[in-house]
Amino acid sequence: MEKKIKRLSQLEIGGCARVTKINSTSEIKRRFLDLGIGCGCEIFCVGKSPLGDPRAYVVRGGMLAIRRLDADKIEIESEE
Amino acid sequence: MRKESKDKEKRVGIALAGNPNVGKSTLFNALTGMNQHTGNWAGKTVECARGVFKKDGKSYEITDIPGTFSIYPRSREEEVAAEYICYGDCKSAVIIIDSARPERSLRLALEIIDVMPQALLCFNLLDEAEKMGVKCNVRGIGEALSLDVVSVVAKRKKTLAPLKEKIAVLTDSEAKETKRITYPRPIEDSIERISSLLSEKSGITERRKLRYTALSLLHASVLCERARVLFKSALDDGGFKKELDSIRQELFTIYRNQDGVSEAISTSLVKECDRICEKHVTKNSTRPTLSFFDKLLTGRLFAYPCMMLLLLLVLYLTISLANYPSMWLEALFAYIGEGFKTLLLKANAPPLLFGALYDGIYTVLTRVISVMLPPMAIFFPLFTLLEDTGFLPRFAYNLDRPLCCAGACGKQALSMCMCLGCTASGIIGCRIIDSPRERKIAIVTSSLMPCNGKFPTMIILAATFFTFGSGSLVRLSSAIFLCGIILLSVAATLLCSKILSKTVYKGSPSFFTIEMPPPRKPDLVKVLVRSLIDRTLSVLLRAVAVAAPAGLLLWALTVIKVGDVSLLSYITELLDPVGLILGLDGVILTAFLLGFPANEIVLPIAVIGYCQSGIAEAMSAPFGEILLGAGWTVPTAICCAVFSLFHFPCSTSVLTAYKETKSLKTTALCVLLPTAVGTVLCAVLSLIFSIAGI
Numbered sequence: 001m002e003k004k005i006k007r008l009s010q011l012e013i014g015g016c017a018r019v020t021k022i023n024s025t026s027e028i029k030r031r032f033l034d035l036g037i038g039c040g041c042e043i044f045c046v047g048k049s050p051l052g053d054p055r056a057y058v059v060r061g062g063m064l065a066i067r068r069l070d071a072d073k074i075e076i077e078s079e080e
Numbered sequence: 081m082r083k084e085s086k087d088k089e090k091r092v093g094i095a096l097a098g099n100p101n102v103g104k105s106t107l108f109n110a111l112t113g114m115n116q117h118t119g120n121w122a123g124k125t126v127e128c129a130r131g132v133f134k135k136d137g138k139s140y141e142i143t144d145i146p147g148t149f150s151i152y153p154r155s156r157e158e159e160v161a162a163e164y165i166c167y168g169d170c171k172s173a174v175i176i177i178d179s180a181r182p183e184r185s186l187r188l189a190l191e192i193i194d195v196m197p198q199a200l201l202c203f204n205l206l207d208e209a210e211k212m213g214v215k216c217n218v219r220g221i222g223e224a225l226s227l228d229v230v231s232v233v234a235k236r237k238k239t240l241a242p243l244k245e246k247i248a249v250l251t252d253s254e255a256k257e258t259k260r261i262t263y264p265r266p267i268e269d270s271i272e273r274i275s276s277l278l279s280e281k282s283g284i285t286e287r288r289k290l291r292y293t294a295l296s297l298l299h300a301s302v303l304c305e306r307a308r309v310l311f312k313s314a315l316d317d318g319g320f321k322k323e324l325d326s327i328r329q330e331l332f333t334i335y336r337n338q339d340g341v342s343e344a345i346s347t348s349l350v351k352e353c354d355r356i357c358e359k360h361v362t363k364n365s366t367r368p369t370l371s372f373f374d375k376l377l378t379g380r381l382f383a384y385p386c387m388m389l390l391l392l393l394v395l396y397l398t399i400s401l402a403n404y405p406s407m408w409l410e411a412l413f414a415y416i417g418e419g420f421k422t423l424l425l426k427a428n429a430p431p432l433l434f435g436a437l438y439d440g441i442y443t444v445l446t447r448v449i450s451v452m453l454p455p456m457a458i459f460f461p462l463f464t465l466l467e468d469t470g471f472l473p474r475f476a477y478n479l480d481r482p483l484c485c486a487g488a489c490g491k492q493a494l495s496m497c498m499c500l501g502c503t504a505s506g507i508i509g510c511r512i513i514d515s516p517r518e519r520k521i522a523i524v525t526s527s528l529m530p531c532n533g534k535f536p537t538m539i540i541l542a543a544t545f546f547t548f549g550s551g552s553l554v555r556l557s558s559a560i561f562l563c564g565i566i567l568l569s570v571a572a573t574l575l576c577s578k579i580l581s582k583t584v585y586k587g588s589p590s591f592f593t594i595e596m597p598p599p600r601k602p603d604l605v606k607v608l609v610r611s612l613i614d615r616t617l618s619v620l621l622r623a624v625a626v627a628a629p630a631g632l633l634l635w636a637l638t639v640i641k642v643g644d645v646s647l648l649s650y651i652t653e654l655l656d657p658v659g660l661i662l663g664l665d666g667v668i669l670t671a672f673l674l675g676f677p678a679n680e681i682v683l684p685i686a687v688i689g690y691c692q693s694g695i696a697e698a699m700s701a702p703f704g705e706i707l708l709g710a711g712w713t714v715p716t717a718i719c720c721a722v723f724s725l726f727h728f729p730c731s732t733s734v735l736t737a738y739k740e741t742k743s744l745k746t747t748a749l750c751v752l753l754p755t756a757v758g759t760v761l762c763a764v765l766s767l768i769f770s771i772a773g774i
Contacts, residue, residue, distance in 0.1 A: 016367060026339040027154070028591050030346065034149035035593065036184050038350050047370045050383040051481040054490075056596065058368040061181035061214060063596045065477045067484070070591055 006078065008057075009071035011045045017076035018042055024073040036060035037074065090132070091251040092141045093169045097161065097192060098176030099185050100147030101597050103204045107176065107232065108144040110240055128164055135244045140251065142174070149184065151191050151292070152301050154514070159304050165196060166292040167306040172198040172250050174243075179209035179216050179231075182361050186221070186353045193225065194261055195292045200250045202243060203231040208598060213364030220360040263348050266334055267341070270298060270327050277323055281314035297324060298331070299342050373599050377474045387475060391566065394462045396559035399539055400552070402454035409450035414700070417442060432639075440635025441628050443699035444684055448627040449620065451703075452680040455539065456532040456619050460501055461611035468602035472497060476594050486574040487581020489513060489592045492522040496573060499529035500566070503733040506531075507740055515590035521580050523737055524749045525573045527729035528757065530565055533679030537724050538562055540683060544704035545717040569725060572757060584749065626678040633674070634688055635695055652689050662759065663719030663766030667710070672723065677731045682724065715769040719762045726758030 011017050019041050022029050036059050037043065046063065048055040054065040098104050112131025129144045148161040164170055173196050177185040193199050203218050222229035230246045232239040262268060274294035279285055293307055303315075314320050328338075335341045376382050420442060424434050466472065472494050480490030491513045499506030506526045513519040530538065542561040547554045581587070637648035645653075648670070655673075656666035667689035675682035683703055690710040691698035698706065707717075728751045729737070738747040 014367075014369075026342055029339075030150075030152075030342065031154060031591055031593070033346055033350065034154070034184075035595070036181075038347075044368050046368055047374065047378060049378055049477050049481065050380050051478075053481050053484075054477065054592075056370070056374070056378070056477070060183045061212065061363075062184065063368075063374075063598075065473075065480065065490070065592075065594045065596065067480070067589075067592055069589065070593070 006076060007072050008043065008045075008066070008074035008076050009055075009068045011043075011071075011076060011078065013045050013047055013055075015078060016042065016044050017078040019074055020077050021075040022073060023075065024070075028070070028073065032074070035064055036062065043074075043076065090139045090141055091248075093171035094140060094142045094247060094251060095165055095168075095170045095173045096142050096144045096176065097165060097173050097188070098147060098204075099149055099178060099181075099188060101595065102147065102176045102178040102185065104147060104176050105144055107202075107204065107243075108142065110237065111142065111244070128160060133244060135248055138248070140244075140247060142247075143168075143170070149188060151188070151195075152296060152299050153304070162292075163304045163306050165192060167289060167304070167310065170196065172196070172200070174200045174202050174247060174250070177201055177203045177216075179203045179206045180212050180214050182214070182216055182221075183353055183357050186356060187349055189225070190261055190349055190352060193227065194295075195288045198250065199227055200246055201225070201227050201229045203229065204233070206231055206233055208600075213366065215362045217360040217362075221356060224356050224360065261348055261352050263345060266331060267298065267345060267348075270331060271295060273327055274298070274324065277320055278311055278314045281317050281320050282311045283313075284310060295345070298328075299345060300338050371598070374474065374596070377471070378478055383478045387478065388563070390466070390471070392559055392563050394459065394466070395562045396556060397462060398455050398459045398535070399555050399558050399562075401458045403555075405454035405457070406450050409446075409453070413446035413450060417446065435639060436632060436635055439695040440632040442631075443696045444631025444634065444681070444688075445623060445627045447684055447699040448680055449623050451540075451684075452533065452536050452623070453616065453619050455535050457612055457616045459532055459535070460615040461608045463497070463501055464607050464611040465602055465604070468600070468607055470597055470599040473594050473596045477596060480592065480594075482574060483577070484589055484592070486577040487518075487585075487587075487589075488521050488577040489515065489518045489590065490594055491592070492518065492525075492573075492577070495522050495526060496529050496570070499526050499531060501532055503527050503529070503531045503729055504736040507733060507736045510740070515587075517581075517585045517587045518590060520741065520743075520746050521577050521585050523741060524580060524746060524753055525576050526737075527733055527750065527754050528573045528576060528726060529569045530562075530725055531679060531730075533730065534724050535562070536680065537683045538565055538721060540703050540707075541717050541721050544707060545712075545714050565721065565725060572726065576753060576757065580749075580753075622678065623680070627681055627684075630674070630677060630681050630685070631695075634685060638688070638695060648689060661766065662723065662762040663715060663769060664723060664762070665716075668716075668720055668723075672727055675730075676728065679724070679730050715766070718769075719765055722765060723758045723762050726754045726761060728752075728755045 008017070008019075019037060019039055021039065022032055022037070024032075032038070041059060044058045046056050046058050049065070054067040055071065057064055057066055096104050096108055108129065108131060111133045113133075128146075130141055131144070132139050132141050134140070143164060145161040145164050146158070148158040150158065151162040151165060153159040153162045165173060173192055175185070175189045175192055177189065189199070189201060201218075201222060203216060209216065218229050218231055228246055228250065230243050232243050263271070271291060271294045274297060275290040278290050278293055284290065289307075289310065293303070293311060296303055296307070303311075308315065328341075331341050332338070335344050370378075377386055417438075421438055424438060429437070475497065476490040476493045479493040483490055483492050492510075494512060495506045495509040497506075498509040503526055506529070507523050510519050510522040510526070513522055539558055539562070542558040543554060546561050547557040549557065634648070637651070638646045640647040642650040652666035652670045654666065655669045659665040659667075659669040662669070668686050670689060671682045671686035674685050684699065687701075687703050687706045688695050688698045690706055691701070728734075734747060734751060737750045738744070741747065
C-alpha cells in the first residue's frame with residue numbers, strides 16, 4: 001500500500017483516504033469533529049458540485065459537502 | 081392516597097435529543113400527534129416544542145429540541161438544545177440514534193449521559209441502515225453503556241408502542257449509575273475542583289448543572305444565558321476566577337494550551353465511541369458512491385437544468401391547479417355576497433354602514449381570498465414535498481459556489497427558497513446560517529425574492545401582458561414568466577449580497593459545510609393534507625387580519641372627499657409625478673404604499689384606484705381588463721412587475737427581521753435595500769422605454 005501524504009482537497013473522486021491531521025483553529029477542528037472528521041477516520045470523495053467546488057465526501061456513513069478552502073486544512077494519507 | 085395522586089401526575093422533562101435530521105420531529109409527531117413540521121434537511125427545527133402522549137392513564141410530556149452534534153454549542157440552535165438539557169426542567173433524555181450513522185449519534189449520547197444519566201437510547205432509521213449495510217448490535221451497545229435501548233421505525237406506528245413503554249419505565253425508575261466517560265485524570269480532577277467551587281459560591285448542588293458548567297469552562301466555550309444567570313455569584317467572584325485560572329494554567333502545562341485541553345476532552349469521547357462501535361457495529365465494506373438521484377441533481381451537466389425544471393414544474397402546477405379553486409371561491413362568495421346584501425338592506429342599514437361592511441370589507445376580503453389563497457395553498461405543499469424528499473441540501477450544494485463568490489454561503493440558497501413561500505419564514509430560516517455576517521446578508525436580501533403574496537400579481541400581469549396562445553400555453557408561458565422573475569431575483573440577490581459583503585458586512589467566507597442526507601420518501605398524503613390545511617388556515621387568518629381592515633380603509637378613502645374628489649384620488653394624483661418617473665403612475669404607487677401590510681392587497685388597491693364606479697364593481701371585474709382599460713401598456717406592466725419584486729418588505733417581514741436581528745441598522749437596510757433597487761431599476765427602465773419611444 002503506497003502511502004502518500006497529501007491534503008483532502010487533492011483526493012480524487014472515488015478515492016479513499018484516512019485523516020492524519022487537521023491544520024486549523026480549534027473551532028473549525030471541533031466542527032469537523034462534530035461531523036465525524038477526526039484523526040484516523042476514513043473519508044471517501046464521491047463527487048463534486050457542478051461548478052467544481054464544494055466537493056461531496058462520505059465520512060462515517062454521512063455525505064457532506066466541504067469547500068476546497070476547508071478541505072485544504074485536512075491532511076490525509078491515501079490508501080490506494 | 082399519595083400514590084394515587086402521583087399516578088395522576090404528568091411526567092415532564094423528557095427531552096427528545098439527537099443529531100440533526102435523524103427523525104426526531106417525525107418521532108415527536110408520531111408520539112404526540114402534533115404537527116411540528118419536519119423536513120429532510122438539517123436545521124429544520126429551531127425551537128423547542130412540547131407535546132404530550134398518554135399511556136395507561138398517565139400522561140408524558142416530551143420536548144422536541146433542535147438537533148445538535150454536541151451539547152457544547154457552536155451555534156444558536158445548538159445553544160437551545162444544550163440549554164434545555166443542562167439547565168432546563170429536563171429530567172430524562174430519549175436519545176435518538178441514527179442507526180445508519182451510529183458513531184456521530186453515540187458521541188452526542190455519551191456527552192448527554194455524562195451529565196444526564198437518566199437516558200434511553202432509541203435506534204431509528206433502521207431501514208436506511210439496512211440499505212447501507214450497517215448493522216448495530218442494539219442490545220450490545222445498551223449493555224456497554226448500561227442504558228435501556230429500543231428500536232423504532234418512526235414511520236411505522238407499531239414500533240412506537242415499545243418506545244412508549246420504555247419511556248414510561250425510564251421516567252418512573254430511579255436515577256441509575258450509568259457508565260460515564262472517564263476523561264484523563266488531570267481533567268477529571270479539574271472538573272471536580274471546578275464543580276465544588278461552583279457549588280460553594282452559588283449554592284447549586286445539582287450534579288448535571290455543575291458538571292456541565294465545569295466542562296464548558298474547561299472547553300472555554302461561551303456559557304449560555306441561563307448558565308450565566310444561575311452561576312452569577314460564582315462567575316463574578318474574584319476568588320473563583322483566580323482559582324479557575326490557576327487550574328487552567330496547570331492543565332496548559334500538560335496539554336500545551338486551550339486547544340490541547342479541548343482536544344483532550346473531545347478525543348476521550350471519540351475514543352470511547354469508536355471502541356463501542358468497533359465492537360457492536362458492523363458495516364459492509366463496499367465503497368460509497370453517489371446515488372442516481374445525486375448524480376442527476378448535482379452532476380455537472382444536469383444539475384442546473386434539473387433545478388430550473390423543478391422550479392418550472394412547481395410554478396406550472398401552482399398556476400394550473402389554482403385556477404379552478406379560484407373560480408369556485410369567487411362563485412361562492414358572490415352567492416354569499418348577495419345574501420349579505422339582502423340582510424343588510426332588510427336590517428335597514430344606513431348607506432355608510434352598508435358601504436363600510438359590504439363594499440369595504442366584504443368585497444375586498446373575498447376577492448383577496450379567492451385570488452390569493454389557491455396559489456399559496458398549492459405552492460406550499462409542493463414545496464414541502466421538495467423539502468421532505470431531500471432536494472434542498474442539494475440546492476445549497478449546487479449554489480454554494482456562486483453564493484460564496486457573492487460573499488454569502490450555500491445555506492442562503494435554502495433561505496431564499498423559503499422566501500418564495502413567505503419572506504418572514506425565510507428570514508426565520510436564516511438561523512441555519514452560522515456566521516452572523518452571512519446571516520445578516522441573507523436577511524437583508526431576503527425580500528428580493530418574490531413571496532407567495534407577490535405571485536398572484538405576477539400571474540395576472542403575465543396572463544394579461546406576457547402570454548401567448550391559449551389554454552395550457554397561457555399557463556406555461558405564465559410559469560416561464562414567473563421563472564424568469566425568480567431568476568432576476570436570484571441575480572439581484574447575488575449582486576446585492578456581493579455589494580453588502582464588500583461594504584456594510586465585510587468579512588471573509590466562513591466555514592461552510594452541509595449535510596446531504598439520503599433522499600427519503602415522504603408520506604405523500606400526510607404531507608399534502610397537513611400542509612394544505614396549515615397553509616390554508618394561516619393564509620385565511622392573514623387575509624382577515626390584513627385585507628379586511630385594508631378594505632375598510634380603502635372604502636373610507638373613496639368616500640371621504642377633498643374638495644370634490646375622493647381622498648384616494650387626491651393621493652394618487654399627488655403621487656402621479658413620482659410614479660411617472662418610475663414608469664408607473666400615482667395609483668400604482670399608492671397601491672404599493674398602502675400595500676405595506678401585505679403584498680396580496682397591492683393589485684386590488686390599484687384596481688380600486690382605477691375603477692371609478694366603486695369598490696364592489698372593481699372587485700367583481702377581471703383585474704386584467706381593468707388594467708388594460710386604465711391605459712396600461714407592456715412597459716407599465718414591466719415596471720410594475722419589477723417594482724413589485726423590488727420594494728420594501730411587508731410589515732410582517734420587517735417585524736420578523738427586527739425580532740431576529742434586534743438591530744435597527746439591519747432592519748433599516750432590510751427595508752431600504754430592495755426599495756433602492758426597485759426605484760433605480762424602474763427609473764432606468766422607464767428612461768430606456770421613453771428613449772426607445774415605446
